[in-house]
């Protein structure tokens with residue numbers, strides 16, 4: 001063997017070893033992801049059925065847990081087996097009882113923002129949309145927001161219920177200088193894309209001198225919002241398209257929480273919001289904090305998740321009816337630009353309690 005052949009062979013071997021290592025890493029990662037997908041499905045199911053909260057109440061046999069949650073014991077045993085295999089639940093063979101593995105109870109149960117199970121349930125609901133989304137990949141069309149409300153069973157908003165209960169007033173609204181004072185003194189507030197109305201209700205309760213109107217294009221969302229209206233004279237809901245706002249100068253504060261990137265005609269909607277604000281009024285828009293620049297977000301798990309949710313939800317909605325198709329990852333640069341383009345001269349961006357979001361504050 002001459003010298004050239006020997007060095008070629010050595011570099012071929014090194015390249016083969018590197019390729020084998022990369023393949024092993026990829027196999028391990030994909031195996032882990034497949035397991036993660038299954039466990040997220042089981043967690044989503046457990047949240048939906050109340051099994052996780054029932055488990056947090058204390059160690060239980062599968063029959064006891066089934067009785068606590070009102071579920072069929074045979075299914076509950078299988079479900080527990082998956083979570084034991086995944087290391088999320090522990091099984092005591094002496095007593096036959098199950099309990100959360102250390103650290104998990106707080107993250108998977110309870111009415112607090114630390115509970116990640118509502119998010120898991122939201123992902124499982126979105127997975128139900130995969131066949132329809134696949135069809136839209138072929139024809140490029142969109143999916144109406146109402147279809148999500150009917151098929152996925154609930155708006156994405158439900159997954160943020162505990163977060164809003166804890167953080168809407170102190171965190172999201174507190175991020176906006178002077179907003180608490182304004183709401184306390186009494187402001188006319190519009191919540192655009194209000195979904196089932198939780199945000200509007202929380203604001204109406206926290207700031208009784210303010211008057212809050214929730215607007216959503218999906219009639220079922222407004223029906224649910226109205227069902228939760230209770231005895232709140234300062235709150236109202238109505239069906240309407242954000243792109244057709246025609247109430248010039250009426251509002252002091254407009255909220256658009258996690259909605260602008262879903263809109264087919266976001267510019268028209270934001271122009272309408274600009275007109276609907278009284279001079280000095282503010283738009284509080286909670287939307288993506290990430291850049292849309294792939295060089296910047298490569299390897300960022302939060303951005304990966306936002307893209308994924310966008311594929312399954314936000315992008316199809318924003319493409320519906322020939323929509324612009326912003327999608328969840330339109331990026332903070334485009335968000336600022338669009339706010340300026342529609343006429344807001346003072347746009348500020350504040351951090352939000354959810355790191356993937358920013359609070360954009362645009363003053364008329």
Ligand SMILES: C[S@@+](CC[C@H](N)C(=O)[O-])C[C@H]1O[C@@H](n2cnc3c(N)ncnc32)[C@H](O)[C@@H]1O
Pocket residue numbers: 145146155156157158160192193194195196199215216217218221240241242243256257258259262263264
């Ligand atoms: C992701 S959800 C956010 C709901 C709520 N703001 C929250 O943060 O929980 C987006 C909402 O925007 C609504 N929506 C979508 N397109 C709309 C439009 N053109 N006009 C008004 N609402 C719209 C959807 O029906 C849905 O309730």
